[in-house]
Amino acid sequence: MTKHTARIGVFGGSGFYSLMDSFEEIKIETPYGAPSDLIAIGTVGDRKVAFLPRHGKQHQYPPHMIPYRANVYAMKQLGVTQIIGPNCVGSLQPHIKPGHFVVCDQFVDRTSGRRDTFYDGPIATHISSAEPYCGVLRKLAVEIGREQGITMHDGGATVVVQGPRFSTRAESHWFTQMGWSIVNMTQYPECVLALEQEICYVNIALITDYDTGIVADGGVEAVSAAEVVNVLQSNNERVRYLILEMIKRMPDTRDCPCARALQFARME
Numbered sequence: 001m002t003k004h005t006a007r008i009g010v011f012g013g014s015g016f017y018s019l020m021d022s023f024e025e026i027k028i029e030t031p032y033g034a035p036s037d038l039i040a041i042g043t044v045g046d047r048k049v050a051f052l053p054r055h056g057k058q059h060q061y062p063p064h065m066i067p068y069r070a071n072v073y074a075m076k077q078l079g080v081t082q083i084i085g086p087n088c089v090g091s092l093q094p095h096i097k098p099g100h101f102v103v104c105d106q107f108v109d110r111t112s113g114r115r116d117t118f119y120d121g122p123i124a125t126h127i128s129s130a131e132p133y134c135g136v137l138r139k140l141a142v143e144i145g146r147e148q149g150i151t152m153h154d155g156g157a158t159v160v161v162q163g164p165r166f167s168t169r170a171e172s173h174w175f176t177q178m179g180w181s182i183v184n185m186t187q188y189p190e191c192v193l194a195l196e197q198e199i200c201y202v203n204i205a206l207i208t209d210y211d212t213g214i215v216a217d218g219g220v221e222a223v224s225a226a227e228v229v230n231v232l233q234s235n236n237e238r239v240r241y242l243i244l245e246m247i248k249r250m251p252d253t254r255d256c257p258c259a260r261a262l263q264f265a266r267m268e
């Protein structure tokens with residue numbers, strides 16, 4: 001255990017390795033091993049915040065190798081009750097454009113073999129994942145983003161693929177036809193592990209490019225790697241500002257169902 005505490009946790013994604021200007025870095029061990037890196041503890045407004053880049057600072061953990069359970073459990077040990085999980089994603093729909101943000105309300109799990117629960121027995125624990133993301137924090141993210149002039153998509157489904165390879169055109173075409181919004185590699189199991197610990201989780205997805213399927217349909221232009229980097233760089237400061245502003249304005253008390261995820265989950 002650690003003497004440090006924090007109320008709000010942030011998992012940085014690709015290209016996002018620091019959040020606060022002043023912080024203390026601490027090493028945390030968990031029953032699930034070590035998290036991806038040292039955790040930065042600092043203060044934003046009057047809130048204590050823990051920041052951890054989910055891939056590690058050297059981007060040493062590809063999406064399928066990230067120690068998701070250790071990362072979430074480290075946040076739990078610190079006392080975190082709300083997590084912000086930003087990431088970079090591909091769009092599956094023409095109207096969701098590079099530079100837009102999507103705050104998801106659903107996911108479709110296409111991963112395999114990841115350790116995706118804290119409850120391996122002996123008490124059977126089945127949380128509901130009908131609403132896997134925190135609705136209260138989603139509304140707050142959308143509101144603050146719109147104040148900044150960002151195009152925010154309020155809700156949407158993210159397909160989570162196993163990686164490290166990207167989707168085939170056939171897979172991507174399928175996802176698009178199903179009406180799903182975006183595709184990424186890290187939302188599962190990160191968000192459900194948080195829910196298993198009764199932690200609110202909100203995703204902020206920055207669109208960097210279009211996935212292969214809709215490009216193949218000729219509906220939109222393919223985006224080059226250089227343009228992806230451009231979108232990333234020009235939006236990094238906006239993502240950071242959005243997160244810092246969210247932290248300052250998060251509600252002090254939680255009325256959302258996330259806080260009671262385990263209430264009816266146990267077969268005892």
Ligand SMILES: [Zn+2]
Pocket residue numbers: 134135136137199200201254256257258259
């Ligand atoms: Zn919540």
